[in-house]
Amino acid sequence: MSGQDTSGNPAGRPDWDRATAVPGLARPRLTFDLDVDVCVVGGGLAGLAVAREAARRDVSVAVLEAGSIGEQASGRNFGLVAPGYPVDVRELIERVGLADARALWTLAQEGVDRVRASAAQMPGLGLTQGWLQASTVDAGDEMIERLQVLGGDFGFEVEGWQVEQVRAVLRSERYFHAVHYPRAFSLHAHNYVLGLAADAAARGVHIFENTPVTAIDVAGIRKRVETPGARLRASHIVLAGNVHLGAASPRLAATLMPVWRAVGVTAPLGDKLAEALTYTGAVSDSADVDRYRIVSGNRLMWSSCQATFAIDPKSAARTIRKRIAAAFPQLGRPALEHVWCGVYGRTVHGMPQIGELRPGLWVASGFGRHGLNTTAIAGELVAAGMLDKDDRWRLFAPFELVWAGGTAGRVVGQAVIGWGRGRLVLAGALARYRERADRRGQEREQRLAAASRGARSDR
Numbered sequence: 001m002s003g004q005d006t007s008g009n010p011a012g013r014p015d016w017d018r019a020t021a022v023p024g025l026a027r028p029r030l031t032f033d034l035d036v037d038v039c040v041v042g043g044g045l046a047g048l049a050v051a052r053e054a055a056r057r058d059v060s061v062a063v064l065e066a067g068s069i070g071e072q073a074s075g076r077n078f079g080l081v082a083p084g085y086p087v088d089v090r091e092l093i094e095r096v097g098l099a100d101a102r103a104l105w106t107l108a109q110e111g112v113d114r115v116r117a118s119a120a121q122m123p124g125l126g127l128t129q130g131w132l133q134a135s136t137v138d139a140g141d142e143m144i145e146r147l148q149v150l151g152g153d154f155g156f157e158v159e160g161w162q163v164e165q166v167r168a169v170l171r172s173e174r175y176f177h178a179v180h181y182p183r184a185f186s187l188h189a190h191n192y193v194l195g196l197a198a199d200a201a202a203r204g205v206h207i208f209e210n211t212p213v214t215a216i217d218v219a220g221i222r223k224r225v226e227t228p229g230a231r232l233r234a235s236h237i238v239l240a241g242n243v244h245l246g247a248a249s250p251r252l253a254a255t256l257m258p259v260w261r262a263v264g265v266t267a268p269l270g271d272k273l274a275e276a277l278t279y280t281g282a283v284s285d286s287a288d289v290d291r292y293r294i295v296s297g298n299r300l301m302w303s304s305c306q307a308t309f310a311i312d313p314k315s316a317a318r319t320i321r322k323r324i325a326a327a328f329p330q331l332g333r334p335a336l337e338h339v340w341c342g343v344y345g346r347t348v349h350g351m352p353q354i355g356e357l358r359p360g361l362w363v364a365s366g367f368g369r370h371g372l373n374t375t376a377i378a379g380e381l382v383a384a385g386m387l388d389k390d391d392r393w394r395l396f397a398p399f400e401l402v403w404a405g406g407t408a409g410r411v412v413g414q415a416v417i418g419w420g421r422g423r424l425v426l427a428g429a430l431a432r433y434r435e436r437a438d439r440r441g442q443e444r445e446q447r448l449a450a451a452s453r454g455a456r457s458d459r
């Protein structure tokens with residue numbers, strides 16, 4: 001494996017991104033005191049989306065980023081832009097009722113459409129169309145229920161694929177039925193976040209890198225923001241720092257559970273790849289243990305290994321190779337040329353935190369593994385809430401800030417991930433066993449029928 005991040009820092013820069021990145025601009029550090037209307041803490045997808053939408057409304061905006069733009073989850077992610085939330089749609093209906101769940105899903109699709117519209121103006125994104133969410137357990141009834149909700153109750157464009165249709169494009173016995181989302185798509189995540197920053201800057205947003213926010217004071221009309229080199233005053237502060245927020249708001253940071261995930265890109269796989277996989281969009285299993293797609297013609301980008309404690313890239317590489325081989329034995333254990341890890345923030349209820357915490361203090365955080373579409377929604381809702389007195393953000397009010405449980409919560413979270421995966425592996429193995437047994441049964445029936453036909457003709 002060449003080009004792997006072996007720095008021991010599980011959050012090292014993704015070098016596949018670097019190898020394929022469009023040139024980004026270095027932004028200055030904040031070294032002078034500044035007065036603005038809106039100060040955004042965090043230069044990831046969420047912070048940049050809010051900043052851009054605010055700047056569209058003709059106010060002065062500054063983004064303060066502790067490191068460099070998109071260097072955390074936003075620049076390291078797998079790049080699938082899909083409707084929905086990390087929470088299953090049926091669970092969402094149970095929590096907020098059908099009408100609000102439908103409204104939230106409509107927003108989620110709006111998020112996808114917003115990203116598509118923005119992406120159309122940006123270079124180097126390599127867009128590919130579609131998302132196939134394939135089941136590793138034979139759960140046709142569950143899929144029908146999901147299709148009824150999404151296609152019937154919500155009026156979404158989704159298709160149910162039968163096992164044969166799935167296996168015609170994913171040549172693997174691992175998969176059964178699938179839900180196909182034709183309007184979902186994938187893009188180069190790092191180039192997208194750089195594109196957002198460029199667009200925000202073009203609209204007049206002041207972006208400062210290497211400028212960690214160390215404290216905020218939200219008393220009074222004009223709020224104060226402290227950084228090591230200078231102070232800033234603003235009418236609105238937006239906290240968009242994800243799990244890294246730290247001293248800027250320890251209480252908010254404590255509501256997120258960090259979840260690490262790894263991504264690997266194989267060496268070119270040649271003709272073998274087309275023998276295993278002909279679907280050109282993104283694929284995931286219904287429990288999202290694995291996500292993968294074809295990139296740069298004939299490489300596989302594969303995301304897997306979820307943990308509430310930092311993942312070592314070397315062991316992540318071993319796991320990813322094993323998982324590729326398990327799904328597509330015809331590919332063997334392909335060499336990975338690039339492996340990186342990133343961390344996203346998960347709330348206890350699984351839904352993003354979007355809205356006003358107190359007058360002038362806003363949050364856009366906790367997007368989990370569904371950050372591309374949901375940060376786009378947050379950008380619009382927070383900017384409209386702050387500047388147009390539009391209260392659509394209140395749709396997210398039922399999902400309050402809940403303490404994520406600190407280290408003990410992470411231990412429990414890890415156990416839940418492990419248990420869920422174990423349960424799925426067992427259910428998958430059982431489903432495949434049943435399928436083989438059915439096939440053997442059918443073959444036996446055919447042999448019996450042939451034998452009795454033979455016996456009759458002998459008589």
Ligand SMILES: Cc1cc2nc3c(=O)[nH]c(=O)nc-3n(C[C@H](O)[C@H](O)[C@H](O)COP(=O)(O)OP(=O)(O)OC[C@H]3O[C@@H](n4cnc5c(N)ncnc54)[C@H](O)[C@@H]3O)c2cc1C
Pocket residue numbers: 041042043044045046047064065066067068069070071072073074075076077078079080081082211212213214240241242243244245246247248260261262263303341342343344345364365366367368369370371372373375
């Ligand atoms: C491996 C991986 C794969 C993923 N795949 C997908 C996918 O396919 N599709 C999808 O939709 N989502 C995916 N996600 C999730 C998605 O990347 C995140 O939900 C999204 O990037 C969150 O954006 P953010 O801006 O909230 O956080 P971040 O990207 O973490 O940005 C927060 C920024 O705030 C800065 N910051 C924090 N505190 C301070 C401070 N005090 N002062 C100044 N700056 C500060 C940080 O340095 C950071 O740059 C994936 C995530 C990972 C890790």
